[in-house]
Structure formats: C-alpha cells, structure tokens
Amino acid sequence: MRVLISEKPYFMLERHNKLLAEVIRCYIRQAEPVGSKALEAKLGVSSATIRNDMAILEEQGLLRQPHTSAGRVPTAKGFQYYLDNLMQPKEPKPAEQKSLREIIQNNILTEAKAKALARRLASFSQVAALLAFSKDETYYTGLANLFQQPEFADISMVREIGQVVDHLDESLRQLWSFVNQRIEVKIGSENPLGEDCAIIYTHFHLEDQPILFGLLGPVRMDYEANIGRLNYVATITKN
Numbered sequence: 001m002r003v004l005i006s007e008k009p010y011f012m013l014e015r016h017n018k019l020l021a022e023v024i025r026c027y028i029r030q031a032e033p034v035g036s037k038a039l040e041a042k043l044g045v046s047s048a049t050i051r052n053d054m055a056i057l058e059e060q061g062l063l064r065q066p067h068t069s070a071g072r073v074p075t076a077k078g079f080q081y082y083l084d085n086l087m088q089p090k091e092p093k094p095a096e097q098k099s100l101r102e103i104i105q106n107n108i109l110t111e112a113k114a115k116a117l118a119r120r121l122a123s124f125s126q127v128a129a130l131l132a133f134s135k136d137e138t139y140y141t142g143l144a145n146l147f148q149q150p151e152f153a154d155i156s157m158v159r160e161i162g163q164v165v166d167h168l169d170e171s172l173r174q175l176w177s178f179v180n181q182r183i184e185v186k187i188g189s190e191n192p193l194g195e196d197c198a199i200i201y202t203h204f205h206l207e208d209q210p211i212l213f214g215l216l217g218p219v220r221m222d223y224e225a226n227i228g229r230l231n232y233v234a235t236i237t238k239n
Contacts, residue, residue, distance in 0.1 A: 012060075018043060019053050020062055021086040024074045028222050031150045035071035076188035079198075079219055083185055089228040096124055097232060104236050110207045115139055117233060118213070125226050127217030130199075132172040133209065140168060140216075151196070151218040160194045164216070168193075175201055176212050183227055183234075187219050200226050204234045 012020075022042055026034045036050035043050065054072050057063040062078035065071075074082070092100070103116045111133060118129035122142025126149075131139040146152050146161060164171065174192045175184075187198040198221055201214030213233065215226050 015043075015045070016053055016057060017086055019050065020057055020074070020078060021082060023054075023057075023063060023072060024079065024082050024086075025224075027073055028220055031220060033066055033071035033073050038071070076219065079187055083187070083223060087223050087227070089231055090224045092124070092225075092229050092232050096229070100233060101236055110209050114206055114209075114211055114213070115141070118142075121215065121229055121233070124229060125215055125217070125222070127215050127221055127226070130168070130172065130201075130212075130214040130216055132176055132212040135173045135176050136169060138168050138172050140165070146217065149218050149220075151220065157196060160196055164193045164197070172212060172214075175199070175214065176203075183230055185223065185227070198223075200230055202230050202234055204237050206237050 019039070022039055023034045026038060036047035036054065039050050040047050054063055057078070058065060058072065061075055062081055063072040064075050066073060091097075099120055100117065103113060103120060106113060106116070108116070114131055114133070118131050118139065119141050122129040122145060126142075126145045128140060128142040128146050133139075143161065143165070147158070151157055152161065171192045175186075183200060183202045185198065185200050186192070189195050191197055191199055193199055193216060196219065197216055198219045199214050199216045200221075200223065201212060203210060203212050205211070213230065215221070215230065217226075
C-alpha cells in the first residue's frame with residue numbers, strides 16, 4: 001500500500017505523534033474540535049501537557065484552533081502527515097467481509113458485480129463510491145451519504161459536489177493515468193475531485209476487466225477503516 005509522501009522538515013517526538021493521531025481519530029468520529037480534557041485518559045498525561053503539545057503541533061501547521069476557546073482540529077498538512085506516518089488500516093469486520101465475498105462469488109456480469117461492490121462499500125463507509133470501467137465509462141453511488149456529513153451542510157460544499165458530478169469523467173481520467181495495484185490517497189489541492197474532499201482509490205482487475213475503484217468523502221473521513229475495506233476488495237478480486 002502507498003499513500004502520498006510528504007516532506008518532514010520538522011522534528012516530531014513520539015508523544016507528539018500519538019497526540020496528533022488521537023486528535024485526528026477523535027475529530028473523525030465527532031466532527032468537532034478536540035480539547036485536552038477529552039484526551040487525558042487516552043494518552044495518560046495531564047491536560048496541561050496536552051495543551052502545550054497541541055500548541056507545538058499548531059506551530060508546525062498540523063493543527064489549528066478554530067476559535068479562541070475551542071479545541072484543535074487537524075489541518076490538511078496534519079492529515080497528510082497522519083496518512084504518511086501514523087495511519088494503520090483496519091481489516092473490515094467479519095460481517096462486512098462475508099457480504100463482500102458473497103458479491104464476488106455471485107454469478108452476475110462483471111459490471112453488475114462491480115456496481116454491487118460499490119453500493120455495498122458506500123453503505124459500509126457512509127461516503128460515496130466511484131467506479132471507472134474505462135477512461136470514459138463511470139459510475140457513482142452514495143452521494144446521499146456525503147450530504148449527511150456535517151461538512152456538507154454548507155451550500156458551497158453542495159455546489160462543489162455538484163461540480164464533481166458534472167466533471168466526474170474528466171476527474172477519474174486523471175486518476176486512471178496513475179495505473180497501479182496500490183492504494184492511493186489524494187486530499188486537499190492534490191485531489192482532482194475537489195480540495196475540500198478526499199479520495200481513496202485503487203485499480204484492480206475483476207474477471208480480467210480493469211476497474212478504478214474509489215471512495216470519496218470529506219477530508220475527515222475514516223481512512224483506517226476505508227483503506228482497509230479497499231485493501232480487502234483488492235485482495236478478494238485476485239482470488
């Protein structure tokens with residue numbers, strides 16, 4: 001597996017890494033700024049130490065403070081550092097694995113099978129799933145999942161997703177040009193589908209047909225779970 005590699009011009013202590021990872025995981029779950037009190041028990045250090053370390057991470061551009069009295073949220077740079085150095089993909093739950101295997105084993109046409117996988121993964125991940133069977137044939141499902149995310153309550157974000165749909169073929173063609181069998185992640189300005197979104201994608205062959213498969217969500221998406229899901233699908237399509 002490979003994600004985008006960012007430069008590391010700053011020094012990070014192990015406790016800073018643990019703090020950043022935990023802030024990001026809390027933010028992914030809650031979609032709210034993370035305060036020091038919420039992390040004391042998890043990290044086993046005082047809230048004063050956590051506040052000091054948060055200030056260091058903020059100086060490095062990895063966290064930001066939306067309001068004077070609020071906790072911190074990760075920046076795009078913080079998410080990228082997490083992806084490159086701290087993120088640990090999770091295997092799908094046994095029930096999810098069984099559900100995905102059943103689709104692969106189903107005796108239906110290849111494109112119907114791929115679309116069924118997309119619908120199932122969109123349901124599990126609560127983000128949108130995108131497919132490209134070639135540079136000109138695309139499919140998407142689960143956009144309603146995006147509009148349930150707090151980030152997409154903003155009308156400007158709704159317009160951005162509309163632009164994504166309008167230019168989906170063109171955007172997926174850009175991703176198709178990076179053909180390989182690895183998991184890729186693009187966030188922020190690196191994401192051709194919109195800088196306020198993130199996409200996790202890979203290429204694999206399903207019954208000898210090349211397919212680009214992606215999960216599109218907010219930058220705050222659950223990378224550990226969703227990369228694990230795509231890893232699993234890539235694995236079972238090889239068998």
